[in-house]
Amino acid sequence: MIDWATMGPQLATSIQQTLYMVIITMIIGGILGLLIGILLYATRPGNILQNTVLFNVLNFVINLVRPIPFIIFISLVGPWTLEVIGTSIGTNAAIFPMTLMTAVVLGRIVEQNLVGVDPGVVEAARAMGSSRTRVLFDVVLRESIAPLILGYTFIFIGVVDMSAVAGYIGGGGLGDLAITYGYQQFNYAVTLLAVAVIVVIVQLAQLLGNFLAKRMLHR
């Protein structure tokens, strides 16, 4: 069973570590993903920064990286992590590959949401004399806020998943807790506890995301 005297503080630390990894990843990866998505959208044939080479390169990289299982991706970018973060183990070392993967996946999600904006609305703005840059920021991005919020909410779950895997490289967090105490020490109750906390975190994020998206949809 659970010995709360030791497990209590342990759990608190794990929650803190998980939240730390997830939040930092969501912020940095979220911004990078938004930029990649906008760049993909803008370099598309017929758009403002139309650039077939850049568009194809970005597309290729995303298609290449996205299907790599995260645990393999960690070791793949390991040398780079070491160079950028200074170490390849620990919470900060975990955040690096998490951020990269998040940026790549989000890039695609953002691009798809921008492409999905009704071309009629874009045409209406252009007909008013709005410049293409202005159309991108005032209309395309603005009209996609609600679906983007849902996209970010969706990614959040993936990031929590990645944070658990990151336990393997000493990132700590709830995944690490479940593995070291639950799995390796045959304490199933700890595993259940870790699951319960993750479910709560994910559900809260989902609720918040849905709430914000709904407000932005104005329905």
Next chain:
Amino acid sequence: MTSIVSFRDVSKAYPGRGAAKGKPVHALRDVTFDVQKGSITGVIGYSGAGKSTLVRLINALELPTGGTLTVNGRELTGMGEKQLRGLRGGIGMIFQQFNLFNSRSVAKNVEYPLIVAGWPKEKRAARVAELLQFVGISDKARQFPSQLSGGQKQRVGIARALATNPEILLADEATSALDPETTTEVLALLKRVNEEFGTTIVVITHEMHVVRSICDHVAVMELGSLLEHGHVYDVFAFPKNPATQKFISSTIADKPSPDTVARLQQLHPGRLVSITISEAPGSGAGSNQRDISSLLASYPAVHDSVVYGSVTEIAQRPFGSLTYVLEGPDHDVDAVIKGLSQLTTVQQWPAAAVAGTDDEGAQR
């Protein structure tokens, strides 16, 4: 009247897409015509005729690939992107699907073109209030588009299009997504815009009654070419081009179809003729119906009865077609038809024996 938009041999070819790559699509071919300042000009034609292309050239959403296009005295060819944006800002546009910004409230939708045009904030609020008042939706200012009916959405669209006091308003199938009653209201609003502000309006439509109720000029298009254009009444009542005649009779539906002709011939013995009711050409006063009635009355041996048709007005002038069955001695019926031909356009339907073949009847 002076012209505000003038097309001179304007062509537009799009590069072919997909399977047709390398083979350009000729959306417009050598179009020459003028839109009169202050007019409401209708553009009609079957799907794919090039109507939207024609209108999108006026506000430079597309650029011509041939010919010269002059809008508001300025030639479009050679203009830079910045100048083109300025030009677009002075032309309003409304759409079939309204194309409102769903993430912005009604008031913010109407405000947006003012922001683009660089109006100071203090002036914007007053202008938005004035516009919403004009289109009759002041109470909806804080609502979002998804909370409005189709008619209300189009009113927002119109307010937004008029925000910067444009000299030209383009409407691409602006009432096609609305029910008949709402269509009438929106058309009345457009008419009011034209009358109160003198805005030149170009409306694309496939609904004949739109042209009938608000347009004073009309242009008929087919397969990228402009077949005919002029005053609505002249084009509708006396179409010169056979394709225009066909388009008009198919959309007005006041002439019987081949099926109907066959049925009528079975029901009624006698000769079937369709005649055009209009102002007698050149007379400029009253319909030709009076002369037609007198003519028929002067042949008592010929019994006439109307079996199909309708008479209405276009641009407040009489317009329609009536189909008669004429019964009597052959000689007299021939004389009546000859007399009618001098008064109006007569279409004789072939006798019952040949009905049902592809022969559409002779036009005199």
